[in-house]
Amino acid sequence: MIYIKEAILHIFDLNSNEPIFSFAGLDLTEKFTFDYLHAMIEKVEGSDNMKTGILSEDNSLVQSFNAIQDDFTETTKTLTEKFFSITKLNPEIPPADLLFVYFTLDEVPCLGLFKLNYSDSITHYISYEEETLTNQLIVNRSILPNARQAIQEGMVLQLSNLEYHVIEKKHLITELAEKMFYFTELFLEDKPQPSLKENISMIKKAVQKTSKAFNDEEFQVLADTKDALVHSMTEENVIDNKVIAETLYGNNQEKKEKFFEEIKELGYVDKAPAEVAVVGPKYTKQKFRLDNGIEISIPIELYRDPEVVEFINNPDGTTSVIIKNIEKIKNLF
Known part of the structure; x- marks a missing residue:
């Protein structure tokens, strides 16, 4: 008060x-x-x-x-x-x-x-x-x-x-x-710790650099990163880089080491206080812009549901997005 x-x-x-x-x-x-x-x-x-x-x-x-x-x-x-x-x-x-x-x-x-x-x-x-x-x-x-x-x-x-x-x-x-x-x-005459927004930006840059080093599909890894960030902020009220790394890279120690190297270089502060409510509504959705101009917004709680949406890697190197089980479509004009 x-x-x-x-x-x-x-x-x-x-x-x-x-x-x-x-x-x-x-x-x-x-x-x-x-x-x-x-x-x-x-x-x-x-x-x-x-x-x-x-x-x-x-x-x-x-x-x-x-x-x-x-x-x-x-x-x-x-x-x-x-x-x-x-x-x-x-x-x-x-x-x-x-x-x-x-x-x-x-x-x-x-x-x-x-x-x-x-x-x-x-x-x-x-x-x-x-x-x-x-x-x-x-x-x-x-x-x-x-x-x-x-x-x-x-x-x-x-x-x-x-x-x-x-x-x-x-x-x-x-x-x-x-x-x-x-x-x-x-x-x-002081130097504060990075803000929540700066910490999230550093995580994103570290993930992008790690993805590039291992030729991973960036859009998928960034979507998983947002999911992990929201989970960490919701459950723990902090951004835990070890939780992020475990979620993204599992048992792949080489990728984890690259990720930790990048965030350390960027100046990230681990386990800094973080509340998902503070970072705003953009963290409630996964948003994608396709190279053909189509934009997709998926509520974050539905993103991992295979009965709702599926991303398929095609043999020719392209990606297909399937939206499933639609009962009604509303135009937001």
Whole structure:
């Protein structure tokens, strides 16, 4: 359960390239504000892009994070200064406001930091010229994301143990002439573990490379991989690479060794927490695109039922797909 105690918004002034600090918190009695803060927290906690890390005690921000509960407003100013000192030197990083939220999550004290990137929107304004009222259009370049929009960068930090959950994007850092995760690498000065989405991507790449090395039919192995992933996430709430390897390769030690070699090289983290609900509805179906343009979507629980669907390898090297026991067909036009 989320209980919000304080929240404050600091603005990045596009004209001066400097922050405009707030000296008082947001009004939490406003329902739309309260709902907005809840939405920001949930967008980080419920994202398959979320990465996890733990700050060391000698991290340069620990002193500030420890002061949050005692002096929320002044501490957020200090954090904002460091954050904007990075973004203002790197024009590829989108300008934004910083929203800080001090709250408890299941009675654990937490700090939320959310980067609200600006977007452009057209609005009206009223001008008076020579006593003539004229309605005009103007571009507002500081529109914040609404509660339904995904945010690209944000963090929830548990103040008790300095464990953080973060979503972020790579941006070009001018001084280094390369893209990097500046939120964690430059602001937090830390490197989190890969996200659930990144871990799944690594598994997929390792399977593809293993399939290529042994000339296996890639579409079939990837379908089996998705099946194994869903099973591991549903039953164990983790992605266990040993379970994946056992499901795909059985007693073939050579393929297993190749698979383990590939995922290690890619940086995969074994048995990282994973929930199938987080990765979304695409993991409820097996989807195939055939080279003749036909696309097939099969519920994952029916994919392995030979009474429903069958893939047949033909002598000429082609593959046939048989859909069986159809009683009724509905057009989804």
